[in-house]
Amino acid sequence: MKKIKILSRTLLAVVLGAGAFGAQAAENPGFYVGAGAGQSFVDESDYDDEDTAFSVFGGYQFNRYFGLEAGYADFGELEPEGAGRALEANSAYLTAVGTVPFTDKFSGYAKAGFHRWDLDTAIPSLTSTRDDSGSDPTYGLGLQYRFSDKVALRTEYSRFEVEDIDLDLAQVQVRFDF
Template sequence: MKNNKLLSRALLALVLGAAALGAQAQDKPGFYAGVGVGQSFVDENAYDDEDTAFSAFGGYQFNRYFGLEAGYSDFGKLEPKGAGRALEADSVSLTAVGTVPFTDKFSGYAKAGFQRWNLDRAIPGLTGTHDDSGSDPTYGLGLQYRFTDKVALRGEYSRFEVEDLDLDLAQVQVRFDF
C-alpha cells in the first residue's frame, strides 16, 4: 500500500510538472502508435525465467515533454524453478510519459501509471487453467531516437507489479507519429 501512495504522488508530480512545461512548449502535439518485442523476466519466489514478449501501444503527445500512453503487453510463458505452475501473463496499461530531449533526434523518457493484469496459470494434472487478474502500478525508463518526424526507435525497460511478483520487460519498439 505504501508503494501505491508513493507511486501516486510521483505520478501526480510528473503530470503537474509536465503541464507546467507544456504551457511553455506546444511544438509537437499529436497521436502516435507502435509495437515492440523483447524479453520478459521474473526472478522472485518460485519463478526464475524469461520469455519473448510483445507489446502494442498508442498515445497522445501533448508537447515535446509530456504524453499519455495506453499499451498492451504479452509476457509469454514463465516457468517455475522446480515443479509448479507456469505463468502466462498479459497486461493493459495507462501511463503518463515525461520526455527529456537531449538533441533534436535523441531523448530519454520515464513513464508511470497503472495496469490491469491477467494471469493464466497452468495447473499440473488438470486440463484447464486458473485465471487471476488485478490492478497494480507500472513504471519504466527508455531512450528514443527519431529517424524522421514520423518514425522513432525506442529502447525501454519497464516493471509491471503482478500480485507478489515483479515482471520486468526489456524491449525494442518502433513508434509511428500521425
C-alpha cells in the same frame, strides 16, 4: 542611450534566435502508435525465468515534454523452478510519459501509471496472490531516437508489479507519429 539600444537589439536577436530554435526542435502534438518485442523476466518466489515478450501501444503527445500512453503487453510463458505450472501473463496499461530531449533527434523518457494484469492461473505459492487478475503500478525508463518526424526507435525497460511479483520487460520498439 546608444548602449541601451545596442543591448536591447542584441537581447532581442538572442530571444528571437532561441525561439526559432525551440520551434524547430519541438515535437508536434498528436497521436502515435507502435509495437515492440523483447524479453520478459521474473525472479520471484518459485519463478526464475525469461521469455520473448511483445507489446503494442498508442498515445497522445501533448508537447515535447509530456504525453499519455496506453498499451498491451504479452509477457509470454514463464516456467517455475522445479515442478509446477507455467505462468502466462499479459497486461493492459495506462501511463503518463515525461520526455527529456537531449538533441533534436535523441531523448530519454520515464513513464508511470497503472496496469490491469491477467494470469492464466493464480499463483498458489504466494499467500497474497489468490486471484488471476488485478491492478497494480507500472513504471519504466527508455531512450528514443527519431529517424524522421514520423518514425522513432525506442528502447525501454519497464516493471509491472503483479501483487508480490515483479515482471520486468526489456524491449526494442518502433513508434509511428501521425
